[in-house]
Amino acid sequence: MPTRTGTGAVAMLSGRLAKFKGEIAHLVEYHPYWIYDGGSKTRNPAADQNTYLIMDLKGTNTSKRATAVRHFVGELDSLVASNVAFTVVPSHDPAKLTTGVRLLAQALAERKNRVDATACLVRHTLVDKKSGGGDRSLAVDLRSIRVEQPELLTGGRVVLLDDVTTSGNSFEACRRLLLKAGAAEVQCLAVGKTVR
Numbered sequence: 001m002p003t004r005t006g007t008g009a010v011a012m013l014s015g016r017l018a019k020f021k022g023e024i025a026h027l028v029e030y031h032p033y034w035i036y037d038g039g040s041k042t043r044n045p046a047a048d049q050n051t052y053l054i055m056d057l058k059g060t061n062t063s064k065r066a067t068a069v070r071h072f073v074g075e076l077d078s079l080v081a082s083n084v085a086f087t088v089v090p091s092h093d094p095a096k097l098t099t100g101v102r103l104l105a106q107a108l109a110e111r112k113n114r115v116d117a118t119a120c121l122v123r124h125t126l127v128d129k130k131s132g133g134g135d136r137s138l139a140v141d142l143r144s145i146r147v148e149q150p151e152l153l154t155g156g157r158v159v160l161l162d163d164v165t166t167s168g169n170s171f172e173a174c175r176r177l178l179l180k181a182g183a184a185e186v187q188c189l190a191v192g193k194t195v196r
Contacts, residue, residue, distance in 0.1 A: 012157055012187045014079035020193050021168045027075055030054050030164050030192030032131075046195070054192045057100035058163055065100045072191055073107045080159060080189070082112035085152055087178070089162040089170045090123035090145060092134065101163040101191070108161075117152040120181075121145055121174055130166070141173030147181040154182035165190035 017025035031046040033055060044051075056068035086105040091097075102118050109116035125144040128134030147153070160174055171188040178186045 012081045012084050012159055012185070013189055017079055017189070018193070020165060020190070024165055024168050024171055024188040024190060024193075026165060026190040026193040027072070027079075028054075028192050029195045031195055035196075050192060054163060057104065057191065059100070065103065068100060069104050069107055072104050076104075076189075076191075077108060077111055080108060080112075080114075081157075082114060083157070085109075085115035085117040085120075085156050085158045085183075087117040087120045087153075087158055087160055087174075089160065089174050090121050092123065092127045092129045094123045094126060099163075101161055104163075104191070105161045115152055115156070117149070117158065120147055120149050120152055121177065122148050130170070131164075136167045136169050138169050138173045141170050142176070145174065145177060147177050150181040153178060155184050158183045158186045160186050160188045162188075162190050164192045164194055166194040 013025045017027060020026055028050040031044050031048060031051050033044055033047050033051055034041045035044045053068050053071055056064040057072065059065055086109040088099070088102050088105045091099050105118050106116050108114065109118070123145050127140055127144050130136050158178055160171060160178065162170060165171060175186045175188060
């Protein structure tokens with residue numbers, strides 16, 4: 001059941017979700033599979049079931065990805081209000097359109113009178129992958145992402161979804177772009193929050 005905010009509006013995300021930086025909701029903690037130290041990497045002993053499910057969501061094995069999508073739909077559906085639009089932080093690669101997080105957002109949008117706005121945020125310029133050491137600054141995302149189909153957002157409440165958040169900067173850049181394009185409110189939701 002959605003909760004009420006201090007302004008009397010129905011919250012888009014359940015208060016049962018953990019928060020990062022006070023405003024980015026996340027479902028689980030994500031312990032990356034690898035720990036990078038200088039030039040070497042070692043397997044993270046803290047890697048757990050959430051690690052593997054998120055890796056499956058991010059991966060290219062369609063069977064494992066579909067299983068992860070079903071799992072996270074089951075976990076998130078009751079925690080997100082009806083009548084919201086779902087969009088996603090786009091991949092670092094403009095050619096990579098079918099991502100696990102996009103499939104998850106589309107599956108969640110099929111329920112409770114929600115809107116599939118997953119095509120609204122478009123990466124138009126390739127950027128280095130952040131998990132591989134790419135620049136995590138706001139400016140990188142603000143320069144390489146644009147909003148398309150703003151009519152799906154205008155005056156609406158938007159849930160911005162990503163698979164993992166580490167710094168929160170991708171969320172902040174996309175949130176700014178969505179609000180500038182006419183969204184009335186944007187709430188950020190990550191499946192996992194990186195824990196190191």
